[in-house]
Amino acid sequence: MKNRNLSKVAVPVGVVGILLLLIVPVPAFLLDVLIIVNILLALVILLTTMFVRKPLDFSVFPSLLLVATLFRLGLNVASTRLVLGQGYAGQVIQSFGHVAVGGSIIIGAVIFLILVVIQFIVVTKGAERVAEVGARFTLDAMPGKQMAIDADLNAGLITDAQARQRRAEVSAEADFYGAMDGASKFVKGDAIAGIIIILINIIGGIAIGMIQNGLDIGSAVGKYTLLTIGDGLVSQIPALLMAVSTGMIVTRSNAEEDMGSTASRQLGQSRVALTIAGCAALVMALIPGMPIFAFLVVGVGLIVVSRRIKATETRTARDLKATEDAKATPSPETTEAIIEQMRVHALEILLAPDLVDIVSGASDDLLARVKALRRKIAMDLGFVVPPVRTRDSIELPAATYSIRIAGVEMGRGLAPAGKLLALGGSLGSLPGDATVEPVFGLTGKWVPAELRHAAELTGATVIDRVAVVVTHLSSIITDNAARLLTREDVRVLTEGVRELNPAAVDELTPNPLSLAEVQRVLQGLLAEQVPINDLARIYEALSLQAKVSTDPEGLIEAARHALGAAVASRYLEDGTLRVITIDPTLEQAMLEAARPTAQGTQILLDPETNDRVVRSLSNAVRAAADEGYSPTVVCAPALRPAVRRLVSAPTGGIPVLSYSEATAADVRIDTVGVIRLAEPVAA
Structure with a gap:
């Protein structure tokens, strides 16, 4: 605690001491100590700039540079007071004036001028320019860096905490280079002040020696000029070290090693x-x-x-070759190895050989995006999809990828190297291959990556090829979530519920429902993209329904009823649920025609009536789409499973809700269409 308080007040006390140097005379022995501290402080700062890995690790440098400059100017005032007042300013200045330059005024003056030229013209001028350019470029790059962080956050590659940390780093980097741009002016001003101070001291010393002390001009010049040059050398050496430190910190790149390690490794690479x-x-x-x-x-x-x-x-090449040879050596054809090769993976992405670069391990590569996608789907649907195996296949055409579930291809698309997918806009003037987006069926064009800005200017939405693959994978996983939910997944999820709500699990499994029956219910929910996050509520509803009947259809409807508000909320648009209802007369006829079958409840209407119902629904969906709506069908709870089976295939899987589910969310309901039997039969 004492050390923390001491470090907290050390700098303020030091600044007050520097101000006292400008006012209060100090004895020669104390000046010697302060000069030594000044030189060693500059040396420590220089060495620190060499060992930091990136500039932000030494973010206090601009403020430290200002304090060190003020300290050095305070020492100049104190030494000038002693030189002109007593003709003696301590052993350090005396030694620099006599020993370092051999007692020669000419040698001392030349050495001083050389140090000034090195500091002012070479180091300070270059550091000032680098700091100015670095500050400008850092500020110009801030919007792009912020957008990149937002994109990574939206893609799920980073968490909110990581995004806040990266934004803080970007802001700190801009502040640091802005501060260094201003701090470099201190170094320049310090160099100019050093020249002016030494000239004043020489003129003042000669005047005092001749006028006050009665010395002849030769003696006055010899005595005071040597002391002044010693004072100048004592000041310019730490000033030069600080100037070099400034240049060092602004020219450092964000490396993962200190400067010595980086320099030795890169100088020895050839x-x-x-x-x-x-x-x-x-x-x-x-x-x-x-x-x-x-x-x-x-x-x-x-x-x-x-x-x-x-x-x-x-030696490195030999070790690498040995490692590659070991990998290339065929493994023994053991039973375990053959079984591993026979194993069918739940999810696979096969890539043509020219697409393997998208799994290079970069921050935005396919593997990282897939990892983020698995997390997002787990949050949306309530279960963790199996790991996605990625491998190359020479059987695929160039630039082609294939997505498989349990060894069966579920989708295929293109992702040509060096190109971006542009959707919408006026792309006729841009070069590229026309294509159809595999998920939404939108027409687009694969344009060269360097034409991104030109494509955006046409109003097109530009998507990178990894995003195309991940979006396609997400659609396939969502559509086939029921197939991906395994018995083991259900067991793990059930154990998770047991830890928080043991009563819900104990009343449900293994009696009256087995784990396989629970799996079938959950698969039924996922087949209609109903999230199973709230497993405790689902299990409570199933345990009640199972006492009446263990029919899978009834169990699924009971679970949906328990999740009514959550089910309906997925289809809200601007807080409104837009629905297509069934004409009451037709709904009553459908209730009378409903019959239980082995595949669930079916509506056994004659083929002509079936066609008229489907045609009426298609017209209503088309009319709603023209208005920009994505409606759902609402019907009686007893009809909901049968209506879904009737309209699912012809309409591409339009959601079907029961009246109880639609009203459970307590939201505004807008009827945008009605299914009627009055629709004429097409010729």
């Missing part, structure tokens, strides 16, 4: 380059007058390093 450089050093050693020993040491060192890299590459 042994040929190192070998050529080593040979060049050996050749240069033969030039008359050149230091032979130095060139020989460097050249031999580069060649030795290149040979070590070659040996490493050879």
Whole structure:
């Protein structure tokens, strides 16, 4: 706790101390300590910029740069006060003025000017430009990054918490580069201030030495100029380190390693380059007058390093070949291996050889999308679909994929490499192959990926090929959910209900209903895309109905009745349930014609009446579609299963609800059509 409080007040106390440096004189020994702290602080910051993996790991750098610059300027004021007032500013400045430059004013001035040129013209100017460009590019890329995060969130690839974290990182990155753009101006201003301060100190020192201390001009110049140059060197060395740190932090990319590891790995990736450089050093050693020993040491060192890299590459290639050979070695034809090859997978996606790139393992590849799809379907329907096996097949035509359930092909489509599917809009002017979208039957065109923007300008909806495959897979899974629900799935779901509501399970299975009978009911619900998330309510309804009858149709209707509000809510449009009803006279005739069969209740009407009923329903559905509605058929509860069997195939699976299900949701009901017998028979 004490350490936390100390670190919290350290910076504010330090800033107050810096302000005191500008006002209160400090003794020479304390100035020595502060100068050493300044140099080491700059060195620590420089080393930290080298070891961080990405700039945001050192996000405090802009503020730290400002504090360090202010600290250095405070030391300049304190040292100037001592140099001009006492002619002595501590051992550090004295040593730099005499030892570092050999006591020579000319050498000291030249070294100081060189440091200033390096800092101001080379490092600071470059860092300032990089920071400016980085800030502009980061701000320009923010909308695209935010859209990418939203797309990943909508696709289910990331959670809400991950999306918030990534948005925060994008915002922090923009703030960091914006701050660095401004902080780089501190470094530039510091360099200019260093030049001005040293000139003022030289002029002021000579004036004080001649006027106040009575020294001749030579003595005054020798004494005060050396101290001023020492003071300048003491200030410019940490200033140069901070300038290099600024350039280092703004030129770092978001790598997963520190700078030293990245640099050594990338510089050593070409042994040929190192070998050529080593040979060049050996050749240069033969030039008359050149230091032979130095060139020989460097050249031999580069060649030795290149040979070590070659040996490493050879060993890596040998290990890789051994691994590939081990994989290629046919496994023994054991019974277990043959059984594994015989096993039929519940869900499979077969890809033509030219489509295997979509399972490359990138963040938006097919495998990641399928994983997100399984989670979404589990949330929507209430059970986890089996894993999707993905493999290539040389039997498929180019750019073709096939989706299989239990070894049977349920759908096939195209996903050509390097192209996007454009739907709608005016695509006649764009190159590409015309196609029909496999799920909704929409006409479109596969256009080159580089023409995405042009296709969007025409008003078309542009979909990447992985999204096409996943959408097709989602449609097939939803349509065949009943086939995918296995007995083991039902057992796992039942055990999950038992943990939270044991009474509902104990009253239902194994008596009066077996697990197989429960599976049949759940499959019946999924066949009509009724979610089975609320298993506890379903089991309670089944246990009551099973005391009266264990007929599967009656059990399914009892479960639907218990889920009435949830069933109807799936078909709401803007809070309204739009329905097609049956004429009362026709409904009564259908009730009288209903007969129980082995396949469930059937409406045994004559063929002509059947055709007229279906034709009337088709006309009503078409009229509602023209108005932009997706209606459902509503009928008496006793007729609902039979009506669904009657109209399912001709209408493409229009939902059929009972009156009790339609009114359970307590929503507005809008009748958009009526099925009548008065429809004329087509000629």
